[in-house]
Each structure stands twice: as C-alpha cells, then as structure tokens.
Amino acid sequence: MHSRIPRRTALLCTVAAAVFALAGTATSVSAPVAAPPASPIKALSDSLKGLSLPAREAKLLDLAKKEGGTLELYTSLSSLITRNLLPAFEKAYPGIKVNLYRASSETLTQRILSEVSAGVAGPDVIETNGTEMSFFQNKKNVLVPYRQSPYAAGIPKRYQFDTFTAARLEAFVTAWNTNLVPTGQQPKSYTDLANPRWAGKLSMEPGDVDWFAGLYTHLEQQQLAALKKVTSPAAKKKQLAKVRRNLDIVFERMAKNAQITSGHTTQATLLAAGQFAVVVSAHAQSVEQLQARKAPVTFGPPFVNPVLIRPQGLGISYRLRHPATALLFYDWMLSPAGQQVLKDNGSEPARVGFDDVALNGSVKVQMDLRPIIANHGAWAKKYEAILRNAKS
Numbered sequence: 550m551h552s553r554i555p556r557r558t559a560l561l562c563t564v565a566a567a568v569f570a571l572a573g574t575a576t577s578v579s580a581p582v583a584a585p586p587a588s589p590i591k592a593l594s595d596s597l598k599g600l601s602l603p604a605r606e607a608k609l610l611d612l613a614k615k616e617g618g619t620l621e622l623y624t625s626l627s628s629l630i631t632r633n634l635l636p637a638f639e640k641a642y643p644g645i646k647v648n649l650y651r652a653s654s655e656t657l658t659q660r661i662l663s664e665v666s667a668g669v670a671g672p673d674v675i676e677t678n679g680t681e682m683s684f685f686q687n688k689k690n691v692l693v694p695y696r697q698s699p700y701a702a703g704i705p706k707r708y709q710f711d712t713f714t715a716a717r718l719e720a721f722v723t724a725w726n727t728n729l730v731p732t733g734q735q736p737k738s739y740t741d742l743a744n745p746r747w748a749g750k751l752s753m754e755p756g757d758v759d760w761f762a763g764l765y766t767h768l769e770q771q772q773l774a775a776l777k778k779v780t781s782p783a784a785k786k787k788q789l790a791k792v793r794r795n796l797d798i799v800f801e802r803m804a805k806n807a808q809i810t811s812g813h814t815t816q817a818t819l820l821a822a823g824q825f826a827v828v829v830s831a832h833a834q835s836v837e838q839l840q841a842r843k844a845p846v847t848f849g850p851p852f853v854n855p856v857l858i859r860p861q862g863l864g865i866s867y868r869l870r871h872p873a874t875a876l877l878f879y880d881w882m883l884s885p886a887g888q889q890v891l892k893d894n895g896s897e898p899a900r901v902g903f904d905d906v907a908l909n910g911s912v913k914v915q916m917d918l919r920p921i922i923a924n925h926g927a928w929a930k931k932y933e934a935i936l937r938n939a940k941s
Contacts, residue, residue, distance in 0.1 A: 585689045590865060590872045594697050597876075602699060606880070610642055612873030620647045620874045623661065623672040623866075625654040626717075627814070629838055630894045637890045638881055645874060653812070654678050655756070664868065665691055671868040673875035676882075678719060679710075680759045682862030683922045686712045692864040698876070700883035703900045707915060708860045715860030715899035716882045717891055720833035720908060721760045723853035724817070727845045729826040736827055736853050739768070743802035750826040751807035752816050755936060760830045761800075762928040763857050763916040768796055797935065803829060804939030821846050830857075837907060838895045854912035860899060 588594075593612075597605050613620075624631065628651060635647045652660070654677045664671040665688075675685070675692065685691035692712035701714050708715035723736055729750070736742050742751060754760075772792045779785055808825055810816050816828045817835035821844035831848065833856075839846050863882055865875050881887045888898035897905040921928065 585694065586867055588693050588695075589867060589869060590693055590695065590876065593872050593876065594695070597697070605699070606877070609873050609877040609880070610645075613642070613871065613877050614644050616871045616874055618644045618646060618874070619871055620645060620878050621650075621671070621673045621870065622647050622676065622878070623650045623652075623657055623674070624676040625652060625657050625678065626676060626896070627834070627838070630891065630896050633894045634887075634890050638878060638887070641881065641886065642877065645877070647878075654681050657681070658684075661685070661691060662688075669868070670870055672866045673869040673871045674863065674878055675713075675866055676716065676863045677861065679713075679715065679860040679862050679916070679918050680922065682710070682713045682864060683918045685864065686710060687922070690867055693867055693869075695865050695879075698880050698883055700880050703885070703888075703902075704883060705899070705901060708899050710862065713862035713864035714879075714883060716863040716887070717861045718897045718899050719859045719861055720897060720905065720913075721757075721764075721830045721857040721859065722833045722836065722848035722908075722911075723827065723829055724820060724831035724833075724836045724846055724848040725827045726820050726823055726825075727847055729823060735849075735851055737851065738853060739764070739803065739829075740799055742806065742827070742829060742853070743799045745802075745806070747806040747827065749806065749808070751803065752810045752820065752825045752828045753804060753807040753936065754813060754816060754830055755809050755811055755933075757830050758925065758929045758932050759859065759916060759918070759921050760857055761932045762921045762924070763859075763914065764855070765796060765800070765928075766917075766920075767855055767857075767914050769793065772796070800935045801939050804936050807939075809936060809940075817846070833905065833908065834896055837905075841895065848907075850910050852908075852911040855914040856908060856911045857916050858913050859916040860918070 597608065600608065626634070631649060631651055635649060639645055639647060650672070657677050658681050661671065661675065682692070694711050696709065696711070698714065701709055704714055723742070725735060769792055772795070773788060776788055779788060807829065810819065813832040814835055817831060817839055819825065820828050820831070821839050833848060836846050836848055863879060865879065869875050883900065885900065888900040888903050891898045892903050
C-alpha cells in the first residue's frame with residue numbers, strides 16, 4: 550500500500566487548509582471566510598415568489614428556451630444512472646438538452662476549482678457528494694446560496710444546506726461476495742472484521758475519510774454511553790482515552806486484514822469477481838446495481854451496523870450561463886418525478902417516502918458533515934496513519 554494520502558484526500562485537505570486559514574480561528578463550516586460574490590440568480594428567484602408550482606414551472610421553461618435550451622451539468626453520478634435520468638428530464642421538458650460532464654468526485658472537484666481559479670464559465674449545476682459540496686460551500690465563490698426551491702420542503706432539514714440540497718443519499722454498507730462468505734459466516738460487526746479470520750479477505754478504500762470520521766465518532770459515543778458515568782474531568786478524559794485506544798486497535802486490525810483499493814465502483818466490481826470477500830465501506834448503490842445483474846454480492850441482512858448515510862448535494866454554480874434552466878433542473882431533481890427516476894435507476898433519493906427497502910432492518914446513522922469538514926485534516930491524518938501502520 551502507498552503510504553501517502555490519496556489525491557482526493559490531499560486535495561480536500563488543501564482546500565480545507567485554505568478555507569480555515571482565511572477564517573482565522575474558525576471552528577465550524579459556517580465561519581466566514583470571505584464576502585461571497587453577488588448572486589447571479591437573485592432577481593430570477595425573486596420573480597418566482599408567490600407563483601403556483603405550474604406557473605413557476607411554465608415561467609422557468611419559457612425562460613430556459615430563451616436562454617438557448619441548454620443545461621451545463623457537472624456530476625459524479627454513475628453513468629448507469631445518468632443514461633436514464635437525463636433523457637427523462639429532457640422528455641419532461643422538450644426543447645431542453647443537457648450537456649453532461651461526468652467524472653469521479655475527485656476529478657470533478659479538481660476541474661471545478663481550476664475553472665474557478667481561472668475565472669472561466671463553468672457548469673450551471675453541480676451535483677456530487679456532500680463532502681465536496683461542503684468544501685465548495687466554504688470556498689464562498691463556487692456555489693450560490695439558494696434555499697428557495699419549493700420542492701426542498703420534501704427533503705429532510707438535515708439534508709438542506711445554505712448552498713446545496715441533497716437530491717440523493719449514499720449509504721456506506723459492509724458488503725460481501727456470497728460465493729466466498731457462506732451463509733452463517735457473514736460478518737457480524739466491525740469488531741468481527743478485526744478478527745484474524747478475515748486476513749487478506751477485506752478491502753478498504755483509502756479516501757473514505759468522511760466515512761471513517763462518521764463511524765469512529767458514532768462508535769466512540771456508543772461506547773462512552775455504555776460505561777459507568779463519571780463526573781470529574783480527569784475521569785472523563787481517562788475514559789475517552791481508553792475508548793479511543795480500543796477503537797484505534799479495531800480499525801488497525803481491520804486495516805491489517807484488508808487490501809487497500811481505490812474507488813468504490815472498482816471495489817464493487819472486484820468484490821463480484823472474487824478478488825476479496827468483503828468490502829468494509831461499500832456504496833450500497835454500486836452493490837445493488839451489480840445485484841440487478843445477478844452478481845454474487847450482498848450487504849444483508851444480517852447487516853454490519855451502523856450503516857452510514859451521506860447526503861449527495863445539488864447546487865447552483867456562480868459561473869452559470871443558463872440560470873432559468875438551472876433552477877428548472879434543480880426543481881425537477883427534488884420533485885417526486887425526478888426522485889422517482891433516481892430510485893428506478895438504483896440511487897436512493899433524499900426525499901421523504903423514497904427509502905431504499907434493501908436497507909430495512911439496518912441501523913442508519915446520518916453523517917454529520919459540518920464537524921467532519923471542520924476537522925477534516927485531523928481525520929485524514931488519523932485514517933492515513935491507521936492504514937499505514939497496519940501495513941508497516
């Protein structure tokens with residue numbers, strides 16, 4: 550395994566460092582870093598206030614056609630989803646065409662930051678995972694503050710941010726190859742995955758810093774709650790140190806059992822091929838797409854709990870060329886119609902009532918992005934050290 554921090558993690562840490570340096574003693578993602586540019590959609594958004602949903606849609610569609618009928622979309626959505634999602638949008642709004650740039654979240658982030666730095670025109674809409682979207686939000690000059698879509702009311706508040714809203718969710722699950730893991734021998738817990746019986750049979754992803762931070766924090770709180778209550782600061786500090794030592798051991802032993810594999814789609818494909826028996830933090834979406842093609846993969850039941858849930862964000866770019874088309878697409882993605890297309894193509898929508906039934910019976914923990922982003926550098930350093938020490 551390479552001991553350096555993966556490119557995606559290094560990139561995000563660089564962005565975070567710049568953001569928090571500007572913020573001085575910032576301790577949260579909401580800390581001010583710079584005055585944002587003037588909103589390029591404020592006048593348009595204000596003109597839509599008070600309109601009924603049909604009238605809003607009709608006005609945006611008319612304006613979108615006058616803009617040229619084009620949407621510039623940057624996304625990290627799987628091509629297995631975009632190949633059906635975008636034609637559905639174009640069918641709903643004849644005369645509107647989508648110019649798509651699709652890439653991994655790492656490549657997408659690099660391109661967006663390069664274009665912002667160069668001051669060139671970019672996408673109308675950005676759609677990628679909530680971690681990158683949170684960094685963009687902190688940058689202040691990538692995503693336009695926007696909370697005015699009427700369809701956002703159907704999205705839980707925890708998935709609504711100042712400059713983006715979750716259209717879909719990513720579930721991090723422990724998945725296994727059913728040919729290599731017989732019934733009755735499935736992994737039972739993260740502690741179980743630290744058992745030597747899994748030596749060489751696991752796969753871990755080196756860029757999963759947000760998953761690691763979310764899971765570590767949850768397990769830490771869970772274990773502290775199970776201990777005898779103490780009141781003195783010294784006793785609390787001692788308890789916390791003990792819990793963290795135990796968790797470090799569990800993660801290091803998991804990593805010792807694991808092959809380090811970059812890319813969740815690659816992991817899922819190699820899992821189906823039998824390259825390893827278990828992926829510790831697979832994307833449920835990738836596994837379900839393979840299941841639909843009869844691949845020998847699953848993630849439960851039984852589940853390795855908790856299942857971490859991360860919002861995947863949808864935002865309006867400052868450098869957009871087609872504001873009405875951007876708002877039309879934003880509305881559609883959050884609407885029941887757009888959410889149903891996401892669900893039909895293997896992605897879990899964020900809207901209430903569109904839960905992934907394959908996760909029924911699991912213990913879901915919502916990833917709290919704000920503290921993770923505020924401390925991303927420290928979490929990245931800790932996760933890299935665990936992976937590196939396990940292989941030394």
